[in-house]
Amino acid sequence: MRSEIEPELLLHADQELNHAVMVVERIIQIGGTPVLTPAEWMKLSKCAYEIPSDPYVEAILKQNLTGERCAIQRYKGIADFTNGKDHSTHQMAVAILNEEIEHEQDIEDWLGDIERMREDLRKLKG
Numbered sequence: 487m488r489s490e491i492e493p494e495l496l497l498h499a500d501q502e503l504n505h506a507v508m509v510v511e512r513i514i515q516i517g518g519t520p521v522l523t524p525a526e527w528m529k530l531s532k533c534a535y536e537i538p539s540d541p542y543v544e545a546i547l548k549q550n551l552t553g554e555r556c557a558i559q560r561y562k563g564i565a566d567f568t569n570g571k572d573h574s575t576h577q578m579a580v581a582i583l584n585e586e587i588e589h590e591q592d593i594e595d596w597l598g599d600i601e602r603m604r605e606d607l608r609k610l611k612g
């Protein structure tokens with residue numbers, strides 16, 4: 487399934503970069519300073535970075551799913567926190583949240599496909 491999943495994950499990666507751009511621009515608009523070093527990102531992030539040391543597609547997808555679910559919780563938190571107080575940040579958080587939910591769904595679908603393929607193989611082997 488690599489040939490099907492890889493281009494989709496590359497699309498997700500583009501969207502993730504765009505989320506970072508949106509968040510940074512909004513932080514600057516409201517007079518803040520974005521986190522400027524990778525070391526600080528690691529320290530401040532509430533979502534863990536999982537090293538993709540296992541190249542098997544199912545392992546990559548499971549790590550990804552953890553990341554998407556963490557992102558969903560974070561953007562929900564930002565959307566709730568800004569609701570009725572900061573309309574622009576709220577709208578941004580909701581827009582990003584919707585993409586994260588789509589990412590989660592894509593990954594759940596692929597993992598479901600892999601599980602079904604595994605079941606079919608088991609039946610074939612009898």
Ligand SMILES: [Fe+2]
Nearest residue numbers: 501502505557
């Ligand atoms: Fe994202």
Ligand SMILES: [Fe+2]
Nearest residue numbers: 554585586589
């Ligand atoms: Fe995502």
